[in-house]
Amino acid sequence: MIPASPMIPATVLAAAFAFGALATPAVARAEMPTFEVVAENGRFTPETIEVPANTRFRLQLTNRNAGPEEFETSSPFKELVVGPGVTRSTIFPPLKPGTYPFFGEFHPETAKGRFVAK
Template identity: 35%
Template sequence: MFLTRKVLLTAALLALPVAALAGEAEFAITIKDHRFDPAEVRVPAGQKIKLVVKNDDKTAEEFESKPLKREKIIQGGASATIVIGPLKPGSYPF
């Protein structure tokens, strides 16, 4: 079963810890009971980021975003790292 519920990735001008400035900032998303948690992720605009998506369900799930031009099948119990950006300020559904 694949997720069809839309959630948001919001790019904003955020203050980041100095350690995050050394490389790509990393943000965790978990899939549990066929839902993304958190449902909205706020990320810094203007820089590449890593989304680490962990699928806690037993079945494969899909991370898909046409605006971000990303699509990834994540097997049950597995994780995937998705690199995106830099993004302009705005909201990006996935």
């Protein structure tokens, strides 16, 4: 707990904790939906990912290719470069209901997929 100071009384700090105003980033991360994708043999698995519409979410990408992969979307614009054997994540803004394609920059013919926001 954060100690009280002359500027912030202990009762104000206690109320802030009680109402979640000082939630830790780990708590915020745990509540966000997370979807895992694997890049392997120049493809993404799964190719279709259903995400909740109007909700921020995290994409976690694990690259099992022999070389790097770059996950990319144009709407919303996102790029995520992942080295071989590495897992990285990125946060997406809330998507309106619809279909949003993504692709792998280094395997554009085979590494394709889509988010379906419902």
